[in-house]
Amino acid sequence: MHDLSAPAPLSPDELEAALRRIGAERYHNLHPYHRLLHGGRLNRGQVQAWALNRYYYQSSIPAKDATLIARLPTADLRREWRRRLVDHDGDAPGTGGVARWLKLAEGVGLDPAYVQSTAGILPTTRFAVDAYVAFVRDRSILEAIASSLTEMFSPTIIAERVSGMLANYAWITQETLAYFTPRLTQAPRDVNFALGYVREHARTRAEQEAVLAALRFKCDVLWAQLDALHHAYVAPALIPPGAFTPEQT
Amino acid sequence: MHDLSAPAPLSPDELEAALRRIGAERYHNLHPYHRLLHGGRLNRGQVQAWALNRYYYQSSIPAKDATLIARLPTADLRREWRRRLVDHDGDAPGTGGVARWLKLAEGVGLDPAYVQSTAGILPTTRFAVDAYVAFVRDRSILEAIASSLTEMFSPTIIAERVSGMLANYAWITQETLAYFTPRLTQAPRDVNFALGYVREHARTRAEQEAVLAALRFKCDVLWAQLDALHHAYVAPALIPPGAFTPEQT
Numbered sequence: 001m002h003d004l005s006a007p008a009p010l011s012p013d014e015l016e017a018a019l020r021r022i023g024a025e026r027y028h029n030l031h032p033y034h035r036l037l038h039g040g041r042l043n044r045g046q047v048q049a050w051a052l053n054r055y056y057y058q059s060s061i062p063a064k065d066a067t068l069i070a071r072l073p074t075a076d077l078r079r080e081w082r083r084r085l086v087d088h089d090g091d092a093p094g095t096g097g098v099a100r101w102l103k104l105a106e107g108v109g110l111d112p113a114y115v116q117s118t119a120g121i122l123p124t125t126r127f128a129v130d131a132y133v134a135f136v137r138d139r140s141i142l143e144a145i146a147s148s149l150t151e152m153f154s155p156t157i158i159a160e161r162v163s164g165m166l167a168n169y170a171w172i173t174q175e176t177l178a179y180f181t182p183r184l185t186q187a188p189r190d191v192n193f194a195l196g197y198v199r200e201h202a203r204t205r206a207e208q209e210a211v212l213a214a215l216r217f218k219c220d221v222l223w224a225q226l227d228a229l230h231h232a233y234v235a236p237a238l239i240p241p242g243a244f245t246p247e248q249t
Numbered sequence: 250m251h252d253l254s255a256p257a258p259l260s261p262d263e264l265e266a267a268l269r270r271i272g273a274e275r276y277h278n279l280h281p282y283h284r285l286l287h288g289g290r291l292n293r294g295q296v297q298a299w300a301l302n303r304y305y306y307q308s309s310i311p312a313k314d315a316t317l318i319a320r321l322p323t324a325d326l327r328r329e330w331r332r333r334l335v336d337h338d339g340d341a342p343g344t345g346g347v348a349r350w351l352k353l354a355e356g357v358g359l360d361p362a363y364v365q366s367t368a369g370i371l372p373t374t375r376f377a378v379d380a381y382v383a384f385v386r387d388r389s390i391l392e393a394i395a396s397s398l399t400e401m402f403s404p405t406i407i408a409e410r411v412s413g414m415l416a417n418y419a420w421i422t423q424e425t426l427a428y429f430t431p432r433l434t435q436a437p438r439d440v441n442f443a444l445g446y447v448r449e450h451a452r453t454r455a456e457q458e459a460v461l462a463a464l465r466f467k468c469d470v471l472w473a474q475l476d477a478l479h480h481a482y483v484a485p486a487l488i489p490p491g492a493f494t495p496e497q498t
Contacts, residue, residue, distance in 0.1 A: 026490045123469035124476065127376035134383065216491070220372035223489050224477075227373065230487070231480035238479070240472050241275045242465070 010208050012199040018208075019195075019215055023153040026219035029160065033226040033234065038161045040168020042234075044109060045246020047169065049233045051105040052244055053125040053225060055115050058101040060129045062088045067137045068144050080193055087186050100179040107176030120244030124228035132221045139214065142201050146214035148194050150222060151187040158183055259457050261448035267457075268444075268464055272402040275468035278409065282475040282483065287410045289417020291483075293358060294495020296418070298482045300354040301493055302374040302474060304364050307350040309378045311337045316386045317393050329442055336435050349428040356425030369493030373477035381470045388463065391450050395463035397443050399471060400436040407432055 065084045072078045090096025105115045136144040158180045202211045314333045321327045339345025354364045385393040451460045481488045
């Protein structure tokens with residue numbers, strides 16, 4: 001018998017609609033730093049700060065995915081998630097998403113060794129990204145998978161970003177932005193699996209609320225990174241002690 | 250034989266001087282939000298945001314200290330560190346530092362149940378504070394103890410804060426700021442132990458560098474919290490989705 005005092009579960013379609021509403025309200029394409037970036041209104045140092053800090057996020061994604069693979073109970077699930085490791089780490093030196101992001105950072109004028117050292121990133125970048133890895137380690141597998149669902153919204157942001165950056169920054173080339181091209185097909189494939197998993201496995205209202213909270217958490221992780229960039233490099237432009245300081249140009 | 254290729258260890262006094270230099274460069278008394286706060290230039294909503302977010306830090310300190318106690322190898326060390334638990338959690342309901350901070354939050358006009366829920370804190374507050382607890386769990390005991398040494402610099406900031414807030418905000422009373430009074434004696438006592446431990450146990454240059462890095466990390470944890478407050482509530486005053494929004498007054 002259904003407990004009348006507990007809220008009724010959502011249907012899978014209602015759950016998906018609730019996930020999409022979170023994206024519409026909280027995804028970081030709504031953040032001013034994103035709008036400044038793709039609108040061509042950042043200077044070179046501000047674009048460098050974005051590429052430098054975002055490298056820490058990109059290079060932590062394989063740790064996040066391996067953490068989840070280590071917890072998945074079946075070979076089927078692990079193989080499915082392993083594709084993400086391959087996407088990010090590649091099959092040979094210099095291939096894969098992390099290497100392509102390093103190329104992007106180099107393309108906007110940063111020393112790749114400095115980028116890889118992560119010495120100049122904002123402390124908040126590290127705190128936010130590490131919180132994401134810890135979430136995937138410590139929460140339920142359902143919540144860990146749900147936290148990946150920000151990729152539902154990423155094709156839009158990538159399209160805006162690439163076209164905006166190519167149109168507005170003469171010193172940024174298509175080759176520099178090569179990171180993004182495969183993401184346009186990888187992200188929908190990954191979402192297809194993760195969204196299907198969540199639709200099928202989040203059955204009770206409590207599980208569904210946990211899934212929605214996981215997506216809000218992940219939106220916070222992305223938003224907080226842009227907040228920190230915005231505060232340090234745009235307004236009021238207060239760089240924390242020890243963080244990357246753009247050259248005066 | 251001393252390895253001539255490795256840098257020579259610092260003397261204990263040199264190490265302490267290096268720790269104090271980090272405080273002089275990176276402690277959060279240098280942050281604009283602190284200066285605005287004690288200078289009476291924040292409005293009530295901005296003071297509330299500070300008290301609300303700082304509650305998450307205060308209420309996580311016992312978790313941080315218990316995490317360290319669980320790792321300490323001797324009863325002598327555990328008893329020494331246990332005093333901090335007593336200071337923060339008290340000996341009866343409504344006593345101790347966490348309860349006094351809740352009084353402070355109530356005194357500046359917040360609903361204590363809302364504060365305790367932590368529902369309105371900035372995501373960056375959570376990420377930074379959780380990073381501190383994780384650091385104490387995952388790093389060496391020497392680094393964990395060294396990360397507490399920001400208290401070397403806290404008597405100054407407390408004195409500035411209390412006198413400045415009482416002088417500048419008519420709606421803040423001595424009773425509301427009762428949290429800070431015992432800290433003026435507790436912090437030096439705690440520092441006395443932790444600094445002595447670090448001076449004695451950080452013998453190699455590598456250990457000393459790890460100690461200095463731990464203190465820089467902790468300064469980053471405090472600084473990042475004020476950065477997030479400043480960005481959300483002062484300049485450019487962009488409140489992240491879902492975070493505390495002051496009432497218009």
